[in-house]
Amino acid sequence: MTALRDQNPPEETGIVVVGSLALDTVRTPFGAAEEVLGGSAAYFALAARLFTPVTLVAVVGKDFPPGDLDRLRQAGINLDHVEVADGPSFRWGGEYGYDLNSRETLFTHLNVFERFRPRLDEKLKRARYLFLANIDPDLQRDVLGQVHDPELVVCDTMNFWITSKRESLKQTLEDVDVVILNDGEARQLAEEPNLWKAGRAILDLGPAVVVIKKGEHGAMLLSREESFTAPSYPVEMVYDPTGAGDSFAGGFMGYLVANGRHHPGAFRRAVIYGSAAASFCVERFSVEALLSVCRADLERRGRELKLISHFDLD
Amino acid sequence: MTALRDQNPPEETGIVVVGSLALDTVRTPFGAAEEVLGGSAAYFALAARLFTPVTLVAVVGKDFPPGDLDRLRQAGINLDHVEVADGPSFRWGGEYGYDLNSRETLFTHLNVFERFRPRLDEKLKRARYLFLANIDPDLQRDVLGQVHDPELVVCDTMNFWITSKRESLKQTLEDVDVVILNDGEARQLAEEPNLWKAGRAILDLGPAVVVIKKGEHGAMLLSREESFTAPSYPVEMVYDPTGAGDSFAGGFMGYLVANGRHHPGAFRRAVIYGSAAASFCVERFSVEALLSVCRADLERRGRELKLISHFDLD
Numbered sequence: 001m002t003a004l005r006d007q008n009p010p011e012e013t014g015i016v017v018v019g020s021l022a023l024d025t026v027r028t029p030f031g032a033a034e035e036v037l038g039g040s041a042a043y044f045a046l047a048a049r050l051f052t053p054v055t056l057v058a059v060v061g062k063d064f065p066p067g068d069l070d071r072l073r074q075a076g077i078n079l080d081h082v083e084v085a086d087g088p089s090f091r092w093g094g095e096y097g098y099d100l101n102s103r104e105t106l107f108t109h110l111n112v113f114e115r116f117r118p119r120l121d122e123k124l125k126r127a128r129y130l131f132l133a134n135i136d137p138d139l140q141r142d143v144l145g146q147v148h149d150p151e152l153v154v155c156d157t158m159n160f161w162i163t164s165k166r167e168s169l170k171q172t173l174e175d176v177d178v179v180i181l182n183d184g185e186a187r188q189l190a191e192e193p194n195l196w197k198a199g200r201a202i203l204d205l206g207p208a209v210v211v212i213k214k215g216e217h218g219a220m221l222l223s224r225e226e227s228f229t230a231p232s233y234p235v236e237m238v239y240d241p242t243g244a245g246d247s248f249a250g251g252f253m254g255y256l257v258a259n260g261r262h263h264p265g266a267f268r269r270a271v272i273y274g275s276a277a278a279s280f281c282v283e284r285f286s287v288e289a290l291l292s293v294c295r296a297d298l299e300r301r302g303r304e305l306k307l308i309s310h311f312d313l314d
Numbered sequence: 315m316t317a318l319r320d321q322n323p324p325e326e327t328g329i330v331v332v333g334s335l336a337l338d339t340v341r342t343p344f345g346a347a348e349e350v351l352g353g354s355a356a357y358f359a360l361a362a363r364l365f366t367p368v369t370l371v372a373v374v375g376k377d378f379p380p381g382d383l384d385r386l387r388q389a390g391i392n393l394d395h396v397e398v399a400d401g402p403s404f405r406w407g408g409e410y411g412y413d414l415n416s417r418e419t420l421f422t423h424l425n426v427f428e429r430f431r432p433r434l435d436e437k438l439k440r441a442r443y444l445f446l447a448n449i450d451p452d453l454q455r456d457v458l459g460q461v462h463d464p465e466l467v468v469c470d471t472m473n474f475w476i477t478s479k480r481e482s483l484k485q486t487l488e489d490v491d492v493v494i495l496n497d498g499e500a501r502q503l504a505e506e507p508n509l510w511k512a513g514r515a516i517l518d519l520g521p522a523v524v525v526i527k528k529g530e531h532g533a534m535l536l537s538r539e540e541s542f543t544a545p546s547y548p549v550e551m552v553y554d555p556t557g558a559g560d561s562f563a564g565g566f567m568g569y570l571v572a573n574g575r576h577h578p579g580a581f582r583r584a585v586i587y588g589s590a591a592a593s594f595c596v597e598r599f600s601v602e603a604l605l606s607v608c609r610a611d612l613e614r615r616g617r618e619l620k621l622i623s624h625f626d627l628d
Binding site: 012098099193194195196197208214216217218227228229230231234235236237238265268269271272299302308309310311312313 | 353508532544545548549583623625
């Protein structure tokens with residue numbers, strides 16, 4: 001058995017994403033959706049699977065629509081490690097204003113997610129690629145501690161944890177390779193309004209790479225070696241910004257895992273494909289757009305991003 | 315005499331900029347400056363003169379410090395058409411918050427600027443390059459009507475005119491080649507939150523090119539032929555954002571006039587040199603930084619902007 005198991009390449013799990021599956025209720029000036037498939041792990045997985053296999057670790061209640069799980073499965077995502085617990089599923093409700101930058105959370109019912117304490121089995125403990133979605137930093141570290149020797153660990157976070165669990169979050173950041181956060185969170189975590197300085201201050205907390213998402217203004221990447229800034233794709237009509245950040249992370253990490261992160265320019269390309277994934281995400285409600293795109297769609301938007309941002313000085 | 319005058323090439327005036335010279339009082343969290351050289355025409359001219367001759371059309375009061383005029387003159391700017399009027403000079407006071415994006419105007423004393431009605435002489439009427447700084451759109455059109463056959467007309471505006479003189483501003487826009495405005499103004503003028511759509515709506519008002527400045531988030535350029543987005547230069551420490559927009563316009567237009575706007579990529583490079591000029595402007599109070607830079611400094615920042623924004627997809 002041991003021999004057999006060792007024959008399986010350890011990357012067979014692809015990226016292991018630990019996060020939430022949720023039923024979202026979203027209102028925007030352009031429409032509304034009720035109890036639709038959402039959650040950080042769903043958005044991440046649907047973007048990342050365009051590049052590489054993904055195994056999803058999450059919990060749902062017994063009321064979670066089987067059809068939603070089927071759609072994820074049919075998209076090629078491994079759901080063998082999604083726990084079905086007693087009690088209702090995680091539900092989130094939000095409303096966006098006319099400019100779609102301001103979001104008001106209407107309700108957050110954690111339900112079964114409140115007692116989510118993932119225990120990885122032997123296979124997952126040998127995962128090489130781990131994405132820690134926006135969950136309690138204590139839990140992020142607990143999961144990270146279970147994985148034997150990951151090659152690449154990426155994590156997300158949010159203002160709530162920066163405020164309520166700053167020290168725990170800092171401990172998590174010591175042990176991850178890449179942290180992805182938005183501009184407001186970067187300023188808040190670093191207590192520094194200048195984003196480049198904030199990014200460097202976060203680098204000093206431990207991660208080798210810091211990615212700062214700026215919504216319609218694009219994204220920045222900082223490491224000891226380089227600074228990079230990319231525009232966002234010029235989306236004509238943003239219908240629902242929910243999940244844009246997780247889709248970005250999925251495209252970003254999926255590209256790195258599939259193509260190797262040690263090639264020159266790999267991290268820059270990863271930002272571009274993250275931006276492309278996010279740009280599709282916001283064009284429809286819920287995960288509808290991500291379900292219908294293929295890798296060539298991302299590549300096309302990558303080329304368009306190059307067209308609108310490159311210049312020569314001669 | 316006529317013969318002699320005709321021998322002078324019409325471009326000897328270089329760019330004619332019509333705007334304000336002011337005495338600014340500025341407070342930021344990092345310091346303060348009182349009664350320092352400012353005004354849209356000063357910032358524009360000091361950036362544009364790095365590329366091409368500039369003739370400044372403005373009015374000052376008799377109290378305007380001769381030393382400030384000397385500094386402009388020593389920077390190579392033609393002040394022969396600056397009128398000295400009875401009464402006190404234009405004074406503006408503003409205060410910036412900690413993130414330097416929010417500005418509160420403390421006072422605006424138009425003084426002699428209130429009755430500014432520039433009458434161009436025969437030489438200026440033959441100007442080929444005209445920059446209409448942020449003044450009443452009626453006045454912009456009055457000046458434009460005096461110039462016989464300009465090759466390139468660029469104008470700026472502000473929220474005040476968009477609100478109070480929308481129809482007049484629209485008439486001005488029918489007759490200019492390029493309009494430069496910031497993101498909030500573009501959204502307000504087009505009544506459209508999506509900046510790319512707002513830019514295209516403004517193109518429909520008449521200008522061949524629309525440039526939208528986004529402060530720390532860079533700038534966008536739209537024309538019938540192309541869409542371009544550029545990052546802002548990663549300034550370490552913004553001391554005083556006053557004049558950044560006019561410096562951008564000066565670097566932008568100066569480059570176009572000096573290098574020809576019909577070369578492929580010329581407008582993109584102009585945006586880059588505009589961004590570079592603005593990045594120097596904000597690093598010191600008043601026009602101090604612009605007085606001390608040379609064209610090579612802008613070119614160096616242009617190369618750095620390329621380094622942080624370019625990527626390849628292969």
